[in-house]
Structure formats: structure tokens, C-alpha cells
Amino acid sequence: MTSKFLYLYFIFTTNGDLQDLLIFGHNIDAWLIYVLIFFGLTSFAFISVWLIGFLAESQSGKSIKQPWE
Numbered sequence: 001m002t003s004k005f006l007y008l009y010f011i012f013t014t015n016g017d018l019q020d021l022l023i024f025g026h027n028i029d030a031w032l033i034y035v036l037i038f039f040g041l042t043s044f045a046f047i048s049v050w051l052i053g054f055l056a057e058s059q060s061g062k063s064i065k066q067p068w069e
Contacts, residue, residue, distance in 0.1 A: 026034075
């Protein structure tokens with residue numbers, strides 16, 4: 001009984017079927033905005049870690065070595 005209910009609940013034939021579906025109280029447009037904000041923040045954090053590491057190495061006084069050296 002449960003598997004048949006879940007099958008009918010989660011199945012859809014086109015993306016238009018998800019238009020009025022609410023996921024945790026928000027529609028799909030809101031979730032797309034949340035995902036874009038999340039990816040923007042994580043990419044900013046990734047770039048800032050590389051930049052902080054580069055600045056720390058350049059100010060340490062040691063020469064920056066390439067991985068193949």
C-alpha cells in the first residue's frame with residue numbers, strides 16, 4: 001500500500017506537472033532561487049579560500065613552488 005502511494009505521489013509525466021507542487025511549503029520557483037543563492041555562496045567561499053591561501057603563501061617570504069617542482 002505504501003509503495004503504491006509513494007509511486008503515485010512522486011511520478012510525473014512532464015515538468016508542467018510540478019508547477020503547482022509545493023515542496024516543504026515552497027514552489028519550484030522559490031527552490032530554484034534558493035539553489036542559485038547556495039551555489040553563489042559556495043563558489044564565493046571556494047574562491048576566497050584559494051585567495052586567502054595565495055595571500056598567506058605570498059606573504060610568508062618563501063618562494064611559491066609549482067607542484068611539479
